[in-house]
Amino acid sequence: MHEMRRQMAGRNALRAGVCSLVVIAAAIGLPQIGLPATPPAAVPAEFKKGEAAFNANCARCHGERGVGTSQGPPLVHKIYEPNHHGDAAFQRAAALGVRAHHWQFGDMPKISTVPAAEVDEIIKYVRWLQRQAGIF
């Protein structure tokens, strides 16, 4: 009887030990699991203005760093390389909106609160992101 109780106490202690190990492993290990092998390049100062404008006006659909969301396509994508969608296509998209034609996300509404000069900054930022991804 005593022997059994001692065994159970030992097992509980072991279980508690394993549990806290799991908790510690989760606390230390999990934040590292999601990180890509090479962190994305820091945004150069000259593109910071465009980055801020992009994040404020475009990222809710096109995703931070232009990777896309459930609301809109990635702009860092071969379809949007400068030869296929030139800078004018970006100005047009912001000023007039876009009728869905490449994807299944629906139409893009016009983003008329962003002045053309700011769209220019956004374009420079997106082109930089594209170059980082090997899209020219």
Ligand code: HEC
């Ligand atoms: C409400 C969501 C939404 C927002 C906000 C948004 N877009 Fe879009 N955008 C879309 C969707 C959806 C498409 C894809 C349409 C299609 O199927 O081709 C698109 C397409 C585009 C295209 C491709 C145009 C073309 O000629 O095919 C460009 C360029 C673009 N967006 C730029 C921007 C910029 C710049 C901003 C911020 C100023 C922005 N978008 C904000 C949803 C959005």
